[in-house]
Structures are given as structure tokens and as C-alpha cells.
Amino acid sequence: MPAAALRGAVDLSTLRNRPAAPAAAAPSSENAPSLVFDVTDASFPQVLELSRTVPVVVDLWAEWCGPCKQLSPILEKVVTELGGRLVLAKVDVDANPQLSQAFRAQSIPMVVALLGGQPVPLFTGAVPEQQVREVFAQLLQLAAQNGVTGSVPVESGQVEATEPEEAPLPPHHAEAYEAIEAGDYSRAVSAYEAALAENPRDADARAGLAQVRLLARVQDLDSSAVRAAAAADTADLDAQFAVADLDVSGGHVEDAFDRLLDVFAASSADDRPAVRERLLDLFGIVGDDDPRVLLARRRLASLLF
Known part of the structure; x- marks a missing residue:
């Protein structure tokens, strides 16, 4: 992902100046956002602003999409393990058609990143966890090259709390x-x-x-x-x-x-x-x-x- 990928990937201009949603609907600059959160057409400007501080991974998905259900838990796991160096914004394309159109989501799952308010294409389709880790490592390098090096504060025990204990797999x-x-x-x-x-x-x-x-x-x-x-x-x-x-x-x-x-x-x-x-x-x-x-x-x- 060269730095040039920050320019011209998709057109988000129609969403930049949208009136901000109520604070509860999206991450707030006054309160540390969650590592994983839902975003809507209305709350997207706040996510763009957040991306000036910390890289934002955007997961475009839908309830009917089987590969999405396979990929989303992997994204959440890897983002959580990175401890605030990335955040994950989840977009239900059926409920948010303007975002779907802005990102040109012709197929899902589609994963892009936002750095400094600019989109960076990552991948489409369900991919293995190791590939997700590799792509996110490249994204963090690109973020550092472009001066987006902030992080989201993670309370003690938050990472563990997001991963409920499960019975061992057979x-x-x-x-x-x-x-x-x-x-x-x-x-x-x-x-x-x-x-x-x-x-x-x-x-x-x-x-x-x-x-x-x-x-x-x-x-x-x-x-x-x-x-x-x-x-x-x-x-x-x-x-x-x-x-x-x-x-x-x-x-x-x-x-x-x-x-x-x-x-x-x-x-x-x-x-x-x-x-x-x-x-x-x-x-x-x-x-x-x-x-x-x-x-x-x-x-x-x-x-x-």
C-alpha cells in the first residue's frame, strides 16, 4: 500500500460536511471511543475526524452475507489485540446506502482504512487471519509514514473483557x-x-x-x-x-x-x-x-x- 493510495481511492466528499450525529451514535472526541463500533451515514464525519489521530479500519458488511460473518470476528480479534493502535468501524451497507455508495462497495465483505480522512483500500472477501494481520501491519507502517500515530486509550482489562471465555474447540x-x-x-x-x-x-x-x-x-x-x-x-x-x-x-x-x-x-x-x-x-x-x-x-x- 504506497502512500499514493491515500488519494483518489473513493469519493467521501459528500459525507464530510454532514451534520454531526448525537454523541451516542458515534465516537466522541471528549470520550475515548471503543475499539470496535458501528458507524452510520450520519455519524461518519466523526469517524473521518478520528482517522486524523488513529488509523480507522472500515468493515462494510451485511446481515445476509455469509463471508462477512466469517471475517468480522477475525477483524475484531486482531484490532482488539493491537490495543488501541487501530479502531474498527462497522458499516451495515443495507442500513447506510450513502456510505456503501461512497466506498463503491460492489461486493462485500469489503475492508478499507481511513488515514487522515483519506481512504486506503485493503481487501475484499473473507481472508485468513494471518493475512489480516499482515495487512494491518502494513497499514500501521503506512500510518506512521503519514504521521497518523495516535492510539485509543484502552482501560486495564478491556482487551480481555472483549474476548469472552469459550469452551475449548473439539x-x-x-x-x-x-x-x-x-x-x-x-x-x-x-x-x-x-x-x-x-x-x-x-x-x-x-x-x-x-x-x-x-x-x-x-x-x-x-x-x-x-x-x-x-x-x-x-x-x-x-x-x-x-x-x-x-x-x-x-x-x-x-x-x-x-x-x-x-x-x-x-x-x-x-x-x-x-x-x-x-x-x-x-x-x-x-x-x-x-x-x-x-x-x-x-x-x-x-x-x-
């Missing part, structure tokens, strides 16, 4: 988590498969397995090449599957479902089982109770019968 889950952090998705898949072999009703292992398989599939994809291949040959199932994977990992869930349902409708009897299997896999990643999954299931059922 051995296979712990192995999978460790492998994901290392970017070793094949080992994580094996660990989750072992957990399911021991307990086929382990819902957490089943969900984790689907998510890790998705991460493994998209890890080395060239988005432009894959989308070009899918556009050139609508009967190329591998290309259609790859684009659907990229769409789900980027938060474009409806696009992924519509694509695969259209492919299913046009497929031969021999190809339909593979398309249905991939749809079911993506349904599990997004969540069976998600309204977009329910809608897609109804359309799939109508195509089947």
Missing part, C-alpha cells in the same frame, strides 16, 4: 481452525471431514466444511478469466460453478443462485445432479434460513417437478 475443529489460519485449506477440509465421520450430525463441522471448500475453490481463481470463460460457453459447468463461487464469496448471493438455477434449467439430465449438488453446497454456506436461499429452493423445486 480436537478436529481446533485442527481445522489452525489450518485455516495457516491458509492450508486442504488440511482444514480433512479435519472437518474427520469430525463428521465421528459425528455426522455435527452442524458446525458441516458448515465449516462447506465454507472451507469454497475458500479453497476460489483461492487461486483468476476472476476475469473465469468470467470470460463462463460468458463464452454457458454449457461449461466448471466455469459456471467457478463464477458462482466467486459471487458468493464476494457477497453477490442472488447472482450466484440465479446463474446456477438458469444453468440447471438448461442442463441435460446427466448434468443436473452436479448443478443441484453445487447449489445445495452454496445454500449451506449462506444459511438455510436466509430468505434468498428459501426463494432459490422454491425455484429449484419448481424446476425439479
Whole structure:
């Protein structure tokens, strides 16, 4: 992230002079802000001002976004461990359309930073914890180069208080988590498969397995090449599957479902089982109770019968 990245990434000018929100709605200069907080269209000017003192990481997310739910706890953990050298501002894109538009959030999760009131693109999509740590380390270096070296006071015990104690993970889950952090998705898949072999009703292992398989599939994809291949040959199932994977990992869930349902409708009897299997896999990643999954299931059922 060169220093030049501070200029021209996105246009926040329309939000700079917005009337300030009540103090309770955003961090206040008179009271030390939390390390992690929600921000709205109305409270954003205060966040811009805060970024002149301490780097602000902005997490653009939505309740329906499965990858967002995977990434957000990692962001919160790493920011908390840095002890006030960074803060995390969370933006619900559905509730704050002006911020979503200003940051040009075409896919989520999307993570950017603010330094001295200027945006710095970081990454999109769910990434492993180790990559988050590396990016944040680079961000702190860039902040130092640009004179943004303040920090947020952290009360004694605050870091520990933000991390409630949890029961130890079962051995296979712990192995999978460790492998994901290392970017070793094949080992994580094996660990989750072992957990399911021991307990086929382990819902957490089943969900984790689907998510890790998705991460493994998209890890080395060239988005432009894959989308070009899918556009050139609508009967190329591998290309259609790859684009659907990229769409789900980027938060474009409806696009992924519509694509695969259209492919299913046009497929031969021999190809339909593979398309249905991939749809079911993506349904599990997004969540069976998600309204977009329910809608897609109804359309799939109508195509089947």
C-alpha cells in the first residue's frame, strides 16, 4: 500500500460536511471511543475526524452475507489485540446506502482504512487471519509514514473483557481452525471431514466444511478469466460453478443462485445432479434460513417437478 493510495481511492466528499450525529451514535472526541463500533451515514464525519489521530479500519458488511460473518470476528480479534493502535468501524451497507455508495462497495465483505480522512483500500472477501494481520501491519507502517500515530486509550482489562471465555474447540475443529489460519485449506477440509465421520450430525463441522471448500475453490481463481470463460460457453459447468463461487464469496448471493438455477434449467439430465449438488453446497454456506436461499429452493423445486 504506497502512500499514493491515500488519494483518489473513493469519493467521501459528500459525507464530510454532514451534520454531526448525537454523541451516542458515534465516537466522541471528549470520550475515548471503543475499539470496535458501528458507524452510520450520519455519524461518519466523526469517524473521518478520528482517522486524523488513529488509523480507522472500515468493515462494510451485511446481515445476509455469509463471508462477512466469517471475517468480522477475525477483524475484531486482531484490532482488539493491537490495543488501541487501530479502531474498527462497522458499516451495515443495507442500513447506510450513502456510505456503501461512497466506498463503491460492489461486493462485500469489503475492508478499507481511513488515514487522515483519506481512504486506503485493503481487501475484499473473507481472508485468513494471518493475512489480516499482515495487512494491518502494513497499514500501521503506512500510518506512521503519514504521521497518523495516535492510539485509543484502552482501560486495564478491556482487551480481555472483549474476548469472552469459550469452551475449548473439539480436537478436529481446533485442527481445522489452525489450518485455516495457516491458509492450508486442504488440511482444514480433512479435519472437518474427520469430525463428521465421528459425528455426522455435527452442524458446525458441516458448515465449516462447506465454507472451507469454497475458500479453497476460489483461492487461486483468476476472476476475469473465469468470467470470460463462463460468458463464452454457458454449457461449461466448471466455469459456471467457478463464477458462482466467486459471487458468493464476494457477497453477490442472488447472482450466484440465479446463474446456477438458469444453468440447471438448461442442463441435460446427466448434468443436473452436479448443478443441484453445487447449489445445495452454496445454500449451506449462506444459511438455510436466509430468505434468498428459501426463494432459490422454491425455484429449484419448481424446476425439479
